[in-house]
Amino acid sequence: MAKDMTLLWGSGSPPCWRVQIALEEKNLQGYNQKLLSFEKGEHKSKQVMEINPRGQLPAFKHGNIILNESYAACLYLENQFKSQGNQLIPEGAADVGMMYQRIFEAQTLAQKIGDVLYYNWKVPEGERHDSAVQRNKEGLKAEMKMWEGYLQGCSGFLAGKSFSLADVIIFPVFAYFFQNGGSEERYPNVAAYFRKLKDRPSIKKTWPPTWSDGRGQEVLKDI
Amino acid sequence: MAKDMTLLWGSGSPPCWRVQIALEEKNLQGYNQKLLSFEKGEHKSKQVMEINPRGQLPAFKHGNIILNESYAACLYLENQFKSQGNQLIPEGAADVGMMYQRIFEAQTLAQKIGDVLYYNWKVPEGERHDSAVQRNKEGLKAEMKMWEGYLQGCSGFLAGKSFSLADVIIFPVFAYFFQNGGSEERYPNVAAYFRKLKDRPSIKKTWPPTWSDGRGQEVLKDI
Structure with a gap:
């Protein structure tokens, strides 16, 4: 369970989606999440800005560690959970x-x-x-x-x-x-x-x- | 010595420079290198295009492994030479x-x-x-x-x-x-x-x- 993680995301955004896929692959289910609407401007809402001052989705945190850049989140998850779920960096x-x-x-x-x-x-x-x-x-x-x-x-x-x-x-x-x-x-x-x-x-x-x-x-x- | 590595680079390009810094930090000296001129269009030359079909610098390879994207080269070097030179990924x-x-x-x-x-x-x-x-x-x-x-x-x-x-x-x-x-x-x-x-x-x-x-x-x- 990944109850110490929070993901604010928007539907259809490749950056958001790749973080969701990485979490599944690393067997990190059960995180806090909220689907927000780009159309309604919710990516500029207070709850997003508190995690991501750039007002972009995803807004993602693990405890107090903030990883809003989707590439950063994916690399971090693999680095911190190497032996959990699927290994996402090849061997050779x-x-x-x-x-x-x-x-x-x-x-x-x-x-x-x-x-x-x-x-x-x-x-x-x-x-x-x-x-x-x-x-x-x-x-x-x-x-x-x-x-x-x-x-x-x-x-x-x-x-x-x-x-x-x-x-x-x-x-x-x-x-x-x-x-x-x-x-x-x-x-x-x-x-x-x-x-x-x-x-x-x-x-x-x-x-x-x-x-x-x-x-x-x-x-x-x-x- | 890093004789199995080749770097084609241009002066003053942050992407080229960061690969050079990473190589130094990982104690990978002695690689083949050539300084090319953006002004003269040498980044579109045959020798670059053979390594980097996008016609951009850096053009970098380790043996037959091609890493032209500077972020990719830096992450690869740290991943492959973890215990050599300076460790470039923190502990915590x-x-x-x-x-x-x-x-x-x-x-x-x-x-x-x-x-x-x-x-x-x-x-x-x-x-x-x-x-x-x-x-x-x-x-x-x-x-x-x-x-x-x-x-x-x-x-x-x-x-x-x-x-x-x-x-x-x-x-x-x-x-x-x-x-x-x-x-x-x-x-x-x-x-x-x-x-x-x-x-x-x-x-x-x-x-x-x-x-x-x-x-x-x-x-x-x-x-």
């Missing part, structure tokens, strides 16, 4: 290297998805340009092609022959891509990876509740 | 948590510095707006104030009482801020942290050679 140097390399490349992937999805939210109306929108789309296509190559002949996991932090961290990003209309046909290796992992217990149990009705808006359908 | 859970949390918050800091420094390089001429420039500056000021608060009463290290991966990764970002004209007066805690660490052997030995003539352009002087 090659797999360890691949795991870290992919984890950090995925930040570029997530950023490029965000550049397309949130353009109108990030850029004030008077500063918007069709040329930027187009460039962002091309950037995401190139990035997705790179990952499609990485997943050629994939065994089902991103680093080595077992589930690792690379999967904990990156699976939600690919899921987010498809949820927002990304094409399974143009990225068959990514889609195959997605399908292989989507029913894993830690993932299925934490599936974003707002996604239960199927795909969201098809914003990424041209990518 | 509180310090471990603080280390990871700060490391990932620093990505926001680095991004906000980049938003200001590289605006004209990133944004095509016809898409530039003074309002965006101003917003980026305000964003960096707010971020720096946050770090100024974090470093209130700092013992000299970012996480706990000893040098850790947080310092390896974040020191070069603060150094970069000051090198580009950032104010030591407005951020005295950050400046004190910078001065405490700048003569540490691993840092001094790897100081960017192009910085030896003093500060660069004062682009960040208003921040």
Whole structure:
């Protein structure tokens, strides 16, 4: 039981979801949690700001130790609970290297998805340009092609022959891509990876509740 | 000796520098290395692309294991050489948590510095707006104030009482801020942290050679 942990989260946010998956994998159930609404602005509420002054979700703490950055939370949980639940850092140097390399490349992937999805939210109306929108789309296509190559002949996991932090961290990003209309046909290796992992217990149990009705808006359908 | 490692790097790049610091701290000297010029476009050269298809520096490999993402390289080196050189992950859970949390918050800091420094390089001429420039500056000021608060009463290290991966990764970002004209007066805690660490052997030995003539352009002087 993980009663000394608290997670404030939002549905469908890859950063929140990866912390939930890591907690399940490390067998840390029973933590305090609260689902908050981005739409209602609850990520800027007092209860969030007290843990995360940046006003972002996840807001996560273990006792008095605060880990709001999702990558930080995942690495911390593996570091502090090495022998509990599933080991999430592979054994061999090659797999360890691949795991870290992919984890950090995925930040570029997530950023490029965000550049397309949130353009109108990030850029004030008077500063918007069709040329930027187009460039962002091309950037995401190139990035997705790179990952499609990485997943050629994939065994089902991103680093080595077992589930690792690379999967904990990156699976939600690919899921987010498809949820927002990304094409399974143009990225068959990514889609195959997605399908292989989507029913894993830690993932299925934490599936974003707002996604239960199927795909969201098809914003990424041209990518 | 680390003859099975190769680092292609550029002077003054915080991502390159942190890998050099990590190598020194882990007592991994004697690696193959080559200083390349961003100005001459050498980061897009064949020798870089063979290791790093993204055409970015650092390009780093250990044997056949490729770690081009600087955070990945640092975490990998600590993971694979735990008992060699200085231990870069603290002992206690509180310090471990603080280390990871700060490391990932620093990505926001680095991004906000980049938003200001590289605006004209990133944004095509016809898409530039003074309002965006101003917003980026305000964003960096707010971020720096946050770090100024974090470093209130700092013992000299970012996480706990000893040098850790947080310092390896974040020191070069603060150094970069000051090198580009950032104010030591407005951020005295950050400046004190910078001065405490700048003569540490691993840092001094790897100081960017192009910085030896003093500060660069004062682009960040208003921040």
